[in-house]
Amino acid sequence: MEFSQYRTDALLTITNRPPLVFVEGEGMWLTDHQGKRYLDYLQGWAVNCLGHSPQCIQDALAAQAKKLINPSPAFYNEPMVSLASALTAASCYDRVFFANSGAEANESAIKLARKWGQKNPNANGESRHEIITFDHSFHGRTLATMSASGKPGWDKIFAPQVSGFHKADLNDIASVEKFIGDRTVAVMLEPVQGEGGVIPATREFMQALRELTSKRNLLLIVDEVQSGMGRCGELFAYQLSGIEPDIMTLGKGIGGGVPLSAMLCKEAFACFEPGDQGGTYNGNPLMTAVGGAVLAALQAPGFLSSVREKGQYLRSELLKLTERFGLAGERGEGLLRALKLGRPIGPQIVELARDMGPVGLLLNSPRPDLLRFMPALNVSKDEIDQMIAMLAEVLETIAAAEAKQ
Template sequence: MEFSQYPVDALLKITNRPDLVFTEGQGMWLTDHQGKRYLDYLQGWAVNCLGHSPQCLQDALVKQAAKVINPSPAFYNEPSIELAALLTENSCFDRVFFANSGAEANEGAIKLARKWGKLNKNAAGEARYEIITFNHGFHGRTLATMSASGKTGWDTIFAPQVPGFPKAELNDIASVERLITDKTVGVMLEPVQGEGGVLPATREFMQALRKLTQERGLLLIVDEVQAGMGRTGELFAYQLSGIEPDIMTLGKGIGGGVPLSALLCREEFAVFEPGDQGGTYNGNPLMTAVGAAVLKELLAPGFLQSVKDKGQYLRGELLKLCEKHSLDGERGEGLLRALKLGSNIGAQIVDIARDMEPVGLLLNSPRSDLLRFMPALNVTKEEIDQMISMLSEILGKIKG
């Protein structure tokens, strides 16, 4: 099948892609090279928090591109200062470092924690460096963040792993406490495990974890690369539990579609010295101008409440599907939700949905028995209804 004027073999194969090229996108919709439209419930894996090509993103890019694109991170630039101020004014954090991807932000968090552990040694005068992470967690694809992740099989792909990441069980505070040693410097987790199958940490667990880390003099690091930026109905997922972490990472939604991420920390943990951390594009004004535009949209009156309302609506419609097709239930927070299928039909559903005519549906199955939904935060109820109707049609054919 000819679907591009260029040879696709020039791309390094890192995933199995279908034979189509997306050429346009608007809101919840994508259009391919043949003009077919797709209702998109991936949104770049929770990246396009305002949908495809929102006007505010277009305006920010055009306006900033006419001013300055890259003055070098050795100098201040206005968009990065503005975005840092917006983030600290609306969170419990005081300092921000901008990067390009969630993995890079998480790598920075690991480095910051280890630097703090070097300055705040244990009773024997030794640096602390171990960070307790969680089975089924996902923190990125660098060697350190893969080692921190609890994804099955990742301990052997690029072995040996980076040491120092013992694994606990989400929502089991005793499993965390058992792993604490004199080498432990902190605990790092996703408030909602996205790649693990949309597994939320309970309010009680997050509160117990905050208490335990404070009592033991440990850092609490929240990876909100997927769950942050309004995805759960709160601006940041840690706010669901009424706690204040020490370090937070953001990615995906903060750029609304452009490569941008952030590492945030409270003042007492801002221990990097000049030369400890950096990056050619950190704080790039073109990207941070977009980030500021995105964040202003999320902070607009009523926006986050609308995410909560539509999250509840999606939850209700998914539960109706469960009843109609004898599925195992749903879970999630806000507009990050999962449908438990009860059998290993996830990949089959994804393929059938994409190939539907005349309109396709883009879905994600991070586990074979599960579908994950990551719509734009401004998705409409009509677009939720349309997805539910299409998915119900597929389930009816598969399950009979």
């Protein structure tokens, strides 16, 4: 089928999409409407933690769809209860609220922090609602989560923003301290800034942040929508720093490709009252059954150690490319990694890699001078080698073109 036969003009334009339609996916591979295959290093922006259409998700969907899809969040259902129990058993948290997207989970964390700030006022008896976030952070696309984000330009798109968010500098504890006032209730951060360019918070900074927030009676919220669910080599990225935050949000990988997210908190901060929070589809058994299957796969013996091993292997191969082509280095945690290009050729690489034949390569450039890699956590070393070889071919093409100029 030709692309022109698809009525893409019926879709609202929200991003610039290339003229191709994906029709099938398996593991690390996607196939488009003309049968061309693509090695996929986006995986839905770190969503498909087990790759495209893994068998465990197919099985969970088929089995649960025959039993119960949505009884309403006004009632308990078996997969909801089971997944909540498994998540609390695997983490430092006691309570779980399920939602459908990372933004929704982060919105819930913001609401919970503000509710807690009402119940724990400052010395003047005033409720606390201000939250310190970080420059270049990304927390979602609702009005509140966009306001919490430090993505450049987002303060003007749908102005005015939701007030109450101050932007500190990642890995600079002094910049956090200067924003703490009598209305401050929490500090919220990504353990690894994904959209900001795969910038990890250091272990020392995370520990200093935990000490500071505890001392000042502030909540510490970790947004693990992208960095959680095994992506960084531990089940949760906060575990890399040996601390226990008060609230955590999950998304993307928790559903392995289906709409599922979660906000987790410790018992001391579980202050929502009936009616404070909800959602028509939240915690529905179809999605939470998938979440249970995904979590079981990530907790299988040896799985997370393999993520760490392949993360180091990807790192070493990216460093080889850095040396070969005179690039600026790499950074990241586990299988959330970035190649620093040193110059703004990221969009050019993305386009050339996608259009190369007979097999394409799907890459992401969140900043013009950087590529981000988010493969399935069960990616093979052969698939890493294949990506590196394809990327090297693209870099050679660019270098040859630049030499002629």
